[in-house]
Amino acid sequence: MLEELPSVFLVGPMGAGKTTIGRLLAKYLGREFVDSDWYVELQTGADIPWIFAKEGEAGFRERETRAIDELTQHKQIVLATGGGAVMSAENREFLHQRGIVIYLNAPVDVQMSRTAKDKSRPLLQQPNPRKILHDLYRVRDPLYRQVAHIIMPTGHTYPRHMVHQLLQQLASFSTSPTVIPDLKLSEDEL
Numbered sequence: 001m002l003e004e005l006p007s008v009f010l011v012g013p014m015g016a017g018k019t020t021i022g023r024l025l026a027k028y029l030g031r032e033f034v035d036s037d038w039y040v041e042l043q044t045g046a047d048i049p050w051i052f053a054k055e056g057e058a059g060f061r062e063r064e065t066r067a068i069d070e071l072t073q074h075k076q077i078v079l080a081t082g083g084g085a086v087m088s089a090e091n092r093e094f095l096h097q098r099g100i101v102i103y104l105n106a107p108v109d110v111q112m113s114r115t116a117k118d119k120s121r122p123l124l125q126q127p128n129p130r131k132i133l134h135d136l137y138r139v140r141d142p143l144y145r146q147v148a149h150i151i152m153p154t155g156h157t158y159p160r161h162m163v164h165q166l167l168q169q170l171a172s173f174s175t176s177p178t179v180i181p182d183l184k185l186s187e188d189e190l
């Protein structure tokens with residue numbers, strides 16, 4: 001089922017749930033899951049706050065583009081991208097041309113509540129993270145929309161339900177008829 005589907009790439013702002021939903025979606029599709037943020041960290045041998053501190057955002061973006069070019073060439077993976085990946089026209093081209101792009105669209109309030117306690121996002125380590133999220137959303141929302149094949153709002157929907165809705169939408173990209181059965185995931189994945 002959905003075997004012939006190309007790679008699936010998730011885009012969207014910090015806290016939209018790209019990593020969370022991507023991991024579950026990959027599990028259901030029986031595919032490898034990769035997160036471009038983790039991949040950049042692995043390739044660098046350092047975490048994102050360290051890369052921003054030593055190389056600036058520009059250094060991180062160069063590494064991110066190399067990672068996205070490499071990872072989008074894999075034929076059947078699920079890839080969660082960093083929140084700022086769509087800022088690069090090159091990345092947008094790689095994503096849109098090489099797979100099915102899903103935009104997880106979360107309102108700023110939701111992004112805020114999901115990122116508040118986590119210190120791993122350097123752009124939000126400022127006195128007013130809400131304003132930053134708001135400003136980033138204004139600039140990036142049109143770019144997420146431009147690159148996306150599917151747009152999925154993620155407000156107060158359980159990850160499991162989101163994955164089910166996504167599978168139904170992905171089925172329309174499949175060339176063979178597809179039935180989406182109920183998802184059988186454990187309680188901690190709901």
Ligand SMILES: Nc1ncnc2c1ncn2[C@@H]1O[C@H](COP(=O)(O)OP(=O)(O)OP(=O)(O)O)[C@@H](O)[C@H]1O
Nearest residue numbers: 013014015016017018019020082083114157158159
């Ligand atoms: N649909 C959801 N319902 C409730 N909580 C969620 C949902 N999706 C994600 N979360 C929670 O929100 C937090 C952020 O999610 P996640 O790390 O997946 O976001 P992200 O889009 O990958 O962010 P980033 O761009 O910074 O990597 C996590 O603690 C996760 O458990």
Ligand SMILES: O=C(O)C1=C[C@@H](O)[C@@H](O)[C@H](O)C1
Nearest residue numbers: 014037048082083084121122
């Ligand atoms: O929105 C952004 O620009 C970022 C999001 C994260 O996923 C990381 O890629 C990094 O913290 C930058």
Ligand SMILES: [Mg+2]
Nearest residue numbers: 018019037080
């Ligand atoms: Mg993530």
